[in-house]
Amino acid sequence: MKIPFDPKSHPSWNSALLRACRRESTSFTPVWLLRQAGRYMREYREMREKVSLLELCRTPDLVAQVTTHAAERLGVDAAILFSDLLLVAEPLGFQLEFTPGEGPALSPTLDTAADVDRVRTVEPGALSYVFDGARATRERLPDHLPLIGFAGAPFTLASYLIEGGPTRSFEKTKRFLYADGGAWRALMAKLVPALIDLLNGQIRHGCSVVQIFDSWVGCLSPHDYRRYVKPYTAAVIAGLVPYVPVIHFGTGTSALLHDMREAGGDVIGLDWRVDLDEAWGRIGYDRPVMGNLDPVVLFASEDILREQTRRILQRAAGRPGHIFNLGHGILPDTPVDSVSRLVQLVHEMSRRP
Ligand code: CP3
Numbered sequence: 344m345k346i347p348f349d350p351k352s353h354p355s356w357n358s359a360l361l362r363a364c365r366r367e368s369t370s371f372t373p374v375w376l377l378r379q380a381g382r383y384m385r386e387y388r389e390m391r392e393k394v395s396l397l398e399l400c401r402t403p404d405l406v407a408q409v410t411t412h413a414a415e416r417l418g419v420d421a422a423i424l425f426s427d428l429l430l431v432a433e434p435l436g437f438q439l440e441f442t443p444g445e446g447p448a449l450s451p452t453l454d455t456a457a458d459v460d461r462v463r464t465v466e467p468g469a470l471s472y473v474f475d476g477a478r479a480t481r482e483r484l485p486d487h488l489p490l491i492g493f494a495g496a497p498f499t500l501a502s503y504l505i506e507g508g509p510t511r512s513f514e515k516t517k518r519f520l521y522a523d524g525g526a527w528r529a530l531m532a533k534l535v536p537a538l539i540d541l542l543n544g545q546i547r548h549g550c551s552v553v554q555i556f557d558s559w560v561g562c563l564s565p566h567d568y569r570r571y572v573k574p575y576t577a578a579v580i581a582g583l584v585p586y587v588p589v590i591h592f593g594t595g596t597s598a599l600l601h602d603m604r605e606a607g608g609d610v611i612g613l614d615w616r617v618d619l620d621e622a623w624g625r626i627g628y629d630r631p632v633m634g635n636l637d638p639v640v641l642f643a644s645e646d647i648l649r650e651q652t653r654r655i656l657q658r659a660a661g662r663p664g665h666i667f668n669l670g671h672g673i674l675p676d677t678p679v680d681s682v683s684r685l686v687q688l689v690h691e692m693s694r695r696p
Contacts, residue, residue: 375414407476411484465537535579610630641678
């Protein structure tokens with residue numbers, strides 16, 4: 344594969360996913376699933392018995408294997424590069440660990456403006472294993488399947504650096520915002536270029552779409568979103584290779600959708616807490632959307648799965664620019680057959696002449 348990779352001249356540029364990102368017609372609704380490679384899949388668990396999550400993320404051949412296997416096993420219309428939102432924390436100067444059952448832990452955490460001063464500039468090459476993983480995956484993946492690259496949005500990444508791990512209240516993050524606006528701006532000035540480089544690097548090495556995960560932004564008021572988040576997410580998006588579609592995803596974002604649209608992204612991700620058509624109307628039908636099945640529906644009977652899938656497709660009403668997905672990631676105990684059944688159902692129910 345030639346580096347830099349040129350998404351426009353790759354066969355996947357005309358895939359259903361890419362066409363939907365551009366609001367072009369497609370003969371069926373493209374579907375892929377958040378966390379489609381993960382613990383719910385036996386082959387993934389077997390791999391994880393041999394290597395830790397971080398070793399897996401750092402080994403391009405294994406990344407290519409896990410990413411490609413999940414996409415092919417499910418019959419989805421895109422692969423998402425196997426990686427993690429928090430890998431970029433290491434070259435920024437944090438120690439990253441994943442402990443089974445407890446999730447990620449970062450140290451030392453950011454508490455004060457002086458801590459922000461210590462955040463490092465990501466050295467060129469520090470994340471080259473991510474790019475090598477993208478290249479190896481692109482080489483292994485069937486030509487028609489697009490590869491999605493990703494990064495955290497500045498807010499969601501910062502929330503982990505400040506909290507040090509998962510949280511429900513985001514109390515430390517919000518206290519940080521309110522205590523010292525200058526420190527927050529200084530932190531954003533360090534994260535934005537690091538995220539731009541991470542996303543553009545993935546594009547240059549084989550990704551033809553990128554997703555920005557602002558998974559936890561729904562914890563903020565619309566006012567705080569506009570003040571503390573929107574300018575920085577917008578700056579990341581503005582720094583990306585211009586014609587490559589960007590999916591801008593968050594959860595709990597019903598009150599933020601208009602501002603998320605303005606921050607940018609060719610596709611806006613929706614979780615299940617909104618009716619797809621109502622939310623899409625507020626965003627504007629001229630902007631593609633992705634979503635929005637509740638991942639817990641994958642534990643329900645085939646009848647419920649069918650009914651809920653049909654309801655989402657009916658709400659999308661065959662308009663160009665709908666990408667089917669879950670509203671958030673597949674849960675670890677999800678039955679894998681139910682996941683591949685969902686993909687089949689979306690394809691069957693949405694087929695257009
Ligand atoms: O197919 C895919 O989507 C896999 C690629 C992927 C991973 N992480 C691998 C992973 C992606 C897209 C992510 C993104 C990610 N990582 C996010 C944003 C996505 C979202 O859910 O909103 C976040 C917040 C993280 C940080 C992170 N990584 C957490 C909070 C955890 C622990 C959660 C848990 O279930 O234990 C991880 C671990 C992680 N990253 C797993 C996977 C598949 C869990 C499985 C494992 O430990 O092997």
